Amino acid sequence: MRLPRLPDRVPVLSRDYKIKRVMSSTLLKEHGHECYADCSPQDCTIRIVRGVSLEAAWGYLEHELGHAFVFELGFRPRLEDDKTLEEDIVEKLMPAWLGCIQSLRGNRG
Numbered sequence: 001m002r003l004p005r006l007p008d009r010v011p012v013l014s015r016d017y018k019i020k021r022v023m024s025s026t027l028l029k030e031h032g033h034e035c036y037a038d039c040s041p042q043d044c045t046i047r048i049v050r051g052v053s054l055e056a057a058w059g060y061l062e063h064e065l066g067h068a069f070v071f072e073l074g075f076r077p078r079l080e081d082d083k084t085l086e087e088d089i090v091e092k093l094m095p096a097w098l099g100c101i102q103s104l105r106g107n108r109g
């Protein structure tokens with residue numbers, strides 16, 4: 001199945017997040033290490049590096065949307081004590097849960 005292009009905006013609960021494609025040097029400069037995407041709840045913006053496959057870009061978008069939902073649901077302050085927990089939720093729990101739901105529905109698209 002062919003992937004659609006990335007959306008320009010995604011509603012995350014009551015706020016719209018802008019999806020921007022940026023040069024890798026922009027992300028590298030701000031994070032100081034190799035980085036392909038980031039999420040700024042302050043600006044309601046998710047930035048994804050240019051020059052990667054559409055499949056990879058969708059993967060980054062899904063991941064960063066996880067961070068956006070964690071923030072918008074107010075979980076972030078409660079995750080401060082264990083900085084790795086938010087990453088584990090976004091990286092492991094959310095995809096596993098989503099994959100389960102999609103397989104139950106017979107929709108892997």
Ligand SMILES: [Zn+2]
Pocket residue numbers: 063067087090
């Ligand atoms: Zn992350």
